[in-house]
Amino acid sequence: MSEPWGRRSHDAVRGHDRPVLIVGGGPAGLATALALARLEIASVVVERSAYDDRRLGEHLTPVGLLQLRALDPGFAVSGVHGRSAGTTAYWGSETAGHTDYFLHPGQHGLNLSRPHFDADLARAAESVGAKILRSASLRSAVRSQVGWQAQMDRDGGTDDISAAFIVDATGRPATFSRQQGAEIQAHDRQVAVATFWDCADEAGANTRSLIETVEDGWWYCAPIGPTRRMCMFVTDDDLLPRGPERDLRGWWLDQLARTVHMCCLLQGVAPASEFITRSARSQCLDIVVGSGWLATGDAAMAFDPLASQGIVKALDHGQRAAVAIAAHLNGDDATLATYALDLKREYSAFQNTRTRYYGMERRWPRSIFWSRRDAGIASHSARAP
Numbered sequence: 001m002s003e004p005w006g007r008r009s010h011d012a013v014r015g016h017d018r019p020v021l022i023v024g025g026g027p028a029g030l031a032t033a034l035a036l037a038r039l040e041i042a043s044v045v046v047e048r049s050a051y052d053d054r055r056l057g058e059h060l061t062p063v064g065l066l067q068l069r070a071l072d073p074g075f076a077v078s079g080v081h082g083r084s085a086g087t088t089a090y091w092g093s094e095t096a097g098h099t100d101y102f103l104h105p106g107q108h109g110l111n112l113s114r115p116h117f118d119a120d121l122a123r124a125a126e127s128v129g130a131k132i133l134r135s136a137s138l139r140s141a142v143r144s145q146v147g148w149q150a151q152m153d154r155d156g157g158t159d160d161i162s163a164a165f166i167v168d169a170t171g172r173p174a175t176f177s178r179q180q181g182a183e184i185q186a187h188d189r190q191v192a193v194a195t196f197w198d199c200a201d202e203a204g205a206n207t208r209s210l211i212e213t214v215e216d217g218w219w220y221c222a223p224i225g226p227t228r229r230m231c232m233f234v235t236d237d238d239l240l241p242r243g244p245e246r247d248l249r250g251w252w253l254d255q256l257a258r259t260v261h262m263c264c265l266l267q268g269v270a271p272a273s274e275f276i277t278r279s280a281r282s283q284c285l286d287i288v289v290g291s292g293w294l295a296t297g298d299a300a301m302a303f304d305p306l307a308s309q310g311i312v313k314a315l316d317h318g319q320r321a322a323v324a325i326a327a328h329l330n331g332d333d334a335t336l337a338t339y340a341l342d343l344k345r346e347y348s349a350f351q352n353t354r355t356r357y358y359g360m361e362r363r364w365p366r367s368i369f370w371s372r373r374d375a376g377i378a379s380h381s382a383r384a385p
């Protein structure tokens with residue numbers, strides 16, 4: 001097949017009749033597609049899943065809700081997602097710290113079912129003209145004088161596309177950027193071990209997420225709809241049980257038993273059987289912009305999930321990336337340079353905030369996990385995630 005979608009004309013970008021190719025259809029890639037559509041620039045999103053996989057990242061702050069409305073005023077939040085009144089945290093002391101959303105202009109956050117949310121965003125992008133190729137992956141991309149010649153694997157065959165620009169929105173693996181020579185700079189070795197619990201009690205009435213620290217890391221639990229919760233333990237990868245016979249579930253439940261508040265929340269609910277381990281480290285790329293490409297969202301920089309800023313950042317990056325790409329296609333490269341500089345500053349600000357937050361927890365001076373944070377969290381350079 002050869003580029004059935006690639007021959008449109010776009011007044012805003014005269015002379016560029018090729019679409020922007022976005023690799024990865026998560027919040028960052030789809031926000032980029034939505035924002036490009038507003039600038040009358042066509043895009044093709046290559047998404048390797050059919051939005052039927054397990055996805056983590058449930059909490060959308062009121063800022064994110066406002067961003068969504070700005071990106072797509074007609075965006076409908078479906079009933080599978082629930083409202084969030086805020087967060088309660090036992091961090092640094094046994095006194096609860098509360099974040100209330102009621103007085104925020106957004107008035108509430110959302111507890112998301114992530115696969116549904118990402119699929120909703122994909123439909124929103126399609127409705128403004130973006131082409132979404134689900135269950136597809138980028139096989140190769142060769143730089144040409146006018147952009148890129150790319151080949152995709154899809155439906156057991158290959159598609160060719162001529163693209164004006166490529167956006168790497170592949171999330172933490174930053175696959176495309178690394179193929180272009182960028183390197184991931186990792187700043188800790190955190191992982192999250194997560195599971196979903198069904199609770200047939202009045203849990204739905206409490207829409208707050210809960211955070212609690214323990215000696216080996218910290219816990220996070222969020223309601224998803226009225227009868228389901230996502231619960232995860234964040235620690236360092238070398239503190240996980242090891243070996244082929246490791247009992248991850250037993251270890252996880254043992255860690256849960258060390259909590260004061262989290263275990264009460266989950267008391268009497270059906271123990272989960274499936275556990276998902278995901279990288280939760282803070283990382284950034286050394287280069288986020290190259291010749292004819294840029295990285296956005298987690299591909300450019302991934303925050304510690306404590307920040308609960310990943311989706312907000314992805315939506316924000318998508319909008320900024322679209323503006324920079326439009327300027328670039330119109331012959332102005334300064335905006336791409338500004339995009340890169342802004343991201344660098346953003347990551348540096350995030351690191352300062354993270355150091356401040358981890359510095360607030362001083363109750364386990366001999367803990368490996370917390371003493372590493374005290375020491376300024378080691379920096380690891382890594383080629384592959």
Ligand SMILES: Cc1cc2nc3c(=O)[nH]c(=O)nc-3n(C[C@H](O)[C@H](O)[C@H](O)COP(=O)(O)OP(=O)(O)OC[C@H]3O[C@@H](n4cnc5c(N)ncnc54)[C@H](O)[C@@H]3O)c2cc1C
Nearest residue numbers: 024026027028048057058059170171192297298305310311
């Ligand atoms: C444990 C954990 C909990 C989190 N909790 C929260 C939270 O509560 N709130 C919050 O705001 N953020 C949270 N985050 C962060 C948030 O999930 C991410 O920041 C956000 O999803 C980033 O969006 P993205 O589009 O950049 O990347 P992703 O969401 O990772 O999307 C990348 C997309 O690209 C696709 N893809 C990957 N490689 C390819 C390829 N080669 N070809 C085609 N497609 C590809 C993937 O299928 C995926 O759809 C959490 C993160 C972790 C690890």
